[in-house]
Amino acid sequence: MSIIAIKALVKDYDVNGIAVNAVRGIDMTIDKGEFTAIAGPSGSGKTTLLNIVGGLDYPTSGSVVVGDRDLSGMSSSELSDMRLNNIGFIFQAYNLIPVLSALENVEYILLLQGVSKKERQDRAREILIEVGLEKEISRLPKDMSGGQQQRVAVARAIVSEPEIILADEPTANLDQKTGANLLDLMHELNRKKNITFLFSTHDSMVMERAERLIQLSDGMIASDEKRR
Amino acid sequence: MKGRNDYLLEPKLAWRNVWKNKRRTVLTLLTIVVGCGMIIFMNAIATGGHEQMITDAVEINTGHIQIHEKGFWENQSIDYAFVPDDDLLKMLSTDERIAAITKRVNAGALLSFGNNTYAAMVQAVDPEYEKKVTVIHEKILEGGRYLNVSDRTGIVVGKVLAKNLGVAVGDEVSMISQGFDGSIAADNLTIVGLFDTGNPELDQALVIMPLARAMETFTMMGYINSIAVRLKSVDDMPSVRSDIMKRTDAEEIEVMGWDGLMPELVQFIIMDDAGAYITDFILLMIVAFGILNTIQMSVYERIREFGVMLAIGTRPSQVRTMILYESVFISLIGIALGLLLGSAVSYYFSIHPIDYSDYAEEMKVWGMSTLLFPARITALNLWVTSLFILVLAFVFSFFPAQRASKLRPIEAIRHL
Numbered sequence: 123m124s125i126i127a128i129k130a131l132v133k134d135y136d137v138n139g140i141a142v143n144a145v146r147g148i149d150m151t152i153d154k155g156e157f158t159a160i161a162g163p164s165g166s167g168k169t170t171l172l173n174i175v176g177g178l179d180y181p182t183s184g185s186v187v188v189g190d191r192d193l194s195g196m197s198s199s200e201l202s203d204m205r206l207n208n209i210g211f212i213f214q215a216y217n218l219i220p221v222l223s224a225l226e227n228v229e230y231i232l233l234l235q236g237v238s239k240k241e242r243q244d245r246a247r248e249i250l251i252e253v254g255l256e257k258e259i260s261r262l263p264k265d266m267s268g269g270q271q272q273r274v275a276v277a278r279a280i281v282s283e284p285e286i287i288l289a290d291e292p293t294a295n296l297d298q299k300t301g302a303n304l305l306d307l308m309h310e311l312n313r314k315k316n317i318t319f320l321f322s323t324h325d326s327m328v329m330e331r332a333e334r335l336i337q338l339s340d341g342m343i344a345s346d347e348k349r350r
Numbered sequence: 351m352k353g354r355n356d357y358l359l360e361p362k363l364a365w366r367n368v369w370k371n372k373r374r375t376v377l378t379l380l381t382i383v384v385g386c387g388m389i390i391f392m393n394a395i396a397t398g399g400h401e402q403m404i405t406d407a408v409e410i411n412t413g414h415i416q417i418h419e420k421g422f423w424e425n426q427s428i429d430y431a432f433v434p435d436d437d438l439l440k441m442l443s444t445d446e447r448i449a450a451i452t453k454r455v456n457a458g459a460l461l462s463f464g465n466n467t468y469a470a471m472v473q474a475v476d477p478e479y480e481k482k483v484t485v486i487h488e489k490i491l492e493g494g495r496y497l498n499v500s501d502r503t504g505i506v507v508g509k510v511l512a513k514n515l516g517v518a519v520g521d522e523v524s525m526i527s528q529g530f531d532g533s534i535a536a537d538n539l540t541i542v543g544l545f546d547t548g549n550p551e552l553d554q555a556l557v558i559m560p561l562a563r564a565m566e567t568f569t570m571m572g573y574i575n576s577i578a579v580r581l582k583s584v585d586d587m588p589s590v591r592s593d594i595m596k597r598t599d600a601e602e603i604e605v606m607g608w609d610g611l612m613p614e615l616v617q618f619i620i621m622d623d624a625g626a627y628i629t630d631f632i633l634l635m636i637v638a639f640g641i642l643n644t645i646q647m648s649v650y651e652r653i654r655e656f657g658v659m660l661a662i663g664t665r666p667s668q669v670r671t672m673i674l675y676e677s678v679f680i681s682l683i684g685i686a687l688g689l690l691l692g693s694a695v696s697y698y699f700s701i702h703p704i705d706y707s708d709y710a711e712e713m714k715v716w717g718m719s720t721l722l723f724p725a726r727i728t729a730l731n732l733w734v735t736s737l738f739i740l741v742l743a744f745v746f747s748f749f750p751a752q753r754a755s756k757l758r759p760i761e762a763i764r765h766l
Contacts (some may be wrong), residue, residue, distance in 0.1 A: 176661070178759050178760045179758075179760050198666070202660070202663055202664070202666075205661065205662065205663045206662070206663025206664075207663070213658065213661075217655075217658040219363070219658070219659065221366035221367055222363075230662075231662060231663065233359055234359070234664060234668075
């Protein structure tokens, strides 16, 4: 059963008067529970693709259906609600809210969703323990290492149990060992909670561990390999 | 969704953001505190100074309210006289807001001594009542005295007029004028005292004589030219004046407040207020731009943070509200401290007024007799200053807040 369906997706940018064709006609579907990596060199269109799937950017043409919702024609508020309730984001540079502790950063999504205080604190604490950060619960991002911050970002992304997690080069700023641990964690969550993971990466370790690897080149799919 | 309306989310984040960059917040607070304090103090000095000027002017001669026959004040002639009816006198003596009243006869006259003759303004009063309304009796120079009830031909004159005439206490001067009935009014009067009010107009022209004597000299036949009223509080002037007007015939009697009696003082206060408003405006703009600068910088530094917040599902309106809360929090703290500072400084100067006594002569050249300028804090001053700063902070923060809420998440996240 597909959870993401992309048809004839095109995205053009205008950079200082020069047209840049970031995505040039992509068709693909992602099934629920997949652990998929989109790989390719810089400028191949992987981040653009991820942004459009996440409702952070609008396509020039084509359609993207997430679950049963066609993103084309959705207002920014509707996209905002969809991102809040259906998609978890993990960014390359952690991007936590600096004035909130680890627990509060994770709680933030549940707060926006209107979950009661006790429930959101319990769930956030539980997830942080699950990602191995029970001792860092009260720390501010500035008092944590890059790996710890990225774990908080993962916890924030999964705490509301979204259908999909989009991760834009999640290991790019981490050392090999921390990156591997993070991947293990995400893979475990994928298996345990049946959450669909979609990565953009040019990290060979991520590519090796992905259950499906989609290679992009010049805004088009160069290869699509399902390993399991 | 409940969470979208969680009223604690934005203020909680805003409060923490305010203290994230402590140095910047403290600097902005200093701008607000000093600006707010200065505005309050300057307004308190202006209010206190104006009230002191009014009090001084009222106490010296005019009273808070005067009642005349219609046309007297414009023509300043003895011909405009009236007999106050019992109803009016009863009201004036029983009204709780009125401290005292005094009846007067006013006439223009020529005063002669030896070869010197000068024009003078004669004001005939009952000394017992007059002393309760005005304070000229406190301005008598050494060697003289004020009128008392037993005086028949005694007068007190301004020190400049005395100097011009070349008279001293004990000298007898001749007065010639026109009586109420059109006859010649002439009398020989003895100077019992000289006064120095600091008001050049009074010091060089005013002569105060006993009312009983003036009634005969000017053939007043029970008529008087004015009743001066002193109130317990200057704030009651409009209501008392209105109540007196209800009991008198507007066709025959004019009832004037201190503002109508001294339009030049009103003009001065208006001009002084205009200057104060310009200064207030400049200070408010400094405060507002200080807040704008802080919020602008804070927004610029956090573009990426806003991008993430928007990306993970925070609504633009929540980002905007959070930034506005930050501005409001900084402003409220600054206003609270500014109110304390402004009130404390104003309180000090209400007890220790700014004293221009050393410059009394220079002040007289400018027609100023008020030498002490106390500060007076009013609730209106505090409220208006606070409200202006808060509204300006809100307005000046709205645009950076709006800009942050309109950010495109993917561009904002890439912002360095």
